[in-house]
Amino acid sequence: MEYRLQRSSRKTLAVCVSEGEIIVKAPNRMSIAHIEQFLADKALWIAKKVSEYNAKTAALAPVTNGTSALYHGMLLPIVPTTTAKACINGNVLYLPVKYDTQEKRDRAIANLYKKLAQSELADRLYKISASTRLSYSGFALTNARTQWGNCDGKCSIRLNWRLVMLDDEIVTYVIVHELCHTAFHDHSSQFWALVGRIMPNYKAVKKRLKSFSVLTTMYR
Ligand SMILES: [Zn+2]
Numbered sequence: 001m002e003y004r005l006q007r008s009s010r011k012t013l014a015v016c017v018s019e020g021e022i023i024v025k026a027p028n029r030m031s032i033a034h035i036e037q038f039l040a041d042k043a044l045w046i047a048k049k050v051s052e053y054n055a056k057t058a059a060l061a062p063v064t065n066g067t068s069a070l071y072h073g074m075l076l077p078i079v080p081t082t083t084a085k086a087c088i089n090g091n092v093l094y095l096p097v098k099y100d101t102q103e104k105r106d107r108a109i110a111n112l113y114k115k116l117a118q119s120e121l122a123d124r125l126y127k128i129s130a131s132t133r134l135s136y137s138g139f140a141l142t143n144a145r146t147q148w149g150n151c152d153g154k155c156s157i158r159l160n161w162r163l164v165m166l167d168d169e170i171v172t173y174v175i176v177h178e179l180c181h182t183a184f185h186d187h188s189s190q191f192w193a194l195v196g197r198i199m200p201n202y203k204a205v206k207k208r209l210k211s212f213s214v215l216t217t218m219y220r
Contacts, residue, residue: 001039001046013038017049020057056211063165064214066102069093069109073167078105086112110161110219117141117161125157125175132198134179145216148174148209151181162215170212173205 003015003022013035014025026035039046062068062075069076071088081094086108088094093112099105122139129135138156142149149159157178163171176199184191195202 001043003039005035015039015042015046017046017053020050020053022046022050057214060212060214064218066105070165070215072164073170088112088116106219113164113219114141114161117159117164120164121159121161121171121175124171125159125179128172128175129179132176132179134182136179136182145220146213148216149178151178151185153185155182157182160216162218165215166209166212169205170209173199173202173209176202 001022003024006023006025007028007030008025010025010027013027013030015038016023016025022039024035024039057064060070063070067078069078071093074091076088076091076093078093078095080097082097083094084096086093086095086099093109095105095108099108118141121141125136125139136151136155136157138154140156140158141161142158144150144158144160147160148163149157151157157175159174159178163174176195180191180194180198183194199205
């Protein structure tokens with residue numbers, strides 16, 4: 001199997017699969033034979049991780065290659081239009097033909113999503129805050145590359161505008177997660193207990209959210 005070898009002064013051997021790539025971390029002087037025996041022992045686990053990654057990227061391929069768009073967890077076809085502005089109507093994303101490069105199209109979609117996110121996410125946050133009685137001091141959109149949201153020490157919440165691409169259950173989880181940070185500014189067991197009281201199935205939703213992590217790198 002093909003893998004990337006990273007040698008360092010570490011003491012133990014480890015393997016991980018990151019974005020479909022097999023990465024092996026090994027001590028400086030360990031022999032290749034030893035490393036390959038270790039990989040052979042782990043072959044089943046590695047194959048499972050690689051196939052999970054492939055399934056995940058295949059499902060989102062129409063989005064990442066720009067033929068479709070994701071909105072509220074639904075795959076929408078992108079249809080060219082002669083109108084001036086991009087819009088979503090009847091489960092279709094209409095994109096003006098004047099945007100003649102992928103870069104321009106991406107920027108138009110990003111602007112549309114940001115506009116929708118500003119009102120949709122503010123509204124969801126307000127409602128979930130009211131029903132959970134967890135209050136926040138401010139709200140803004142973020143363009144973070146790896147995070148879906150964050151809550152600072154002053155209890156001001158920022159949500160990634162790309163959340164409009166995801167379904168309501170996932171958006172709810174991210175908002176509940178950030179609101180719980182207004183009570184606990186860490187990922188302690190008390191924090192997760194509070195998340196679990198508000199959203200008992202959060203573990204499954206959190207796992208589902210992870211399969212969409214590639215989306216935070218989109219429309220840059
Ligand atoms: Zn957190």
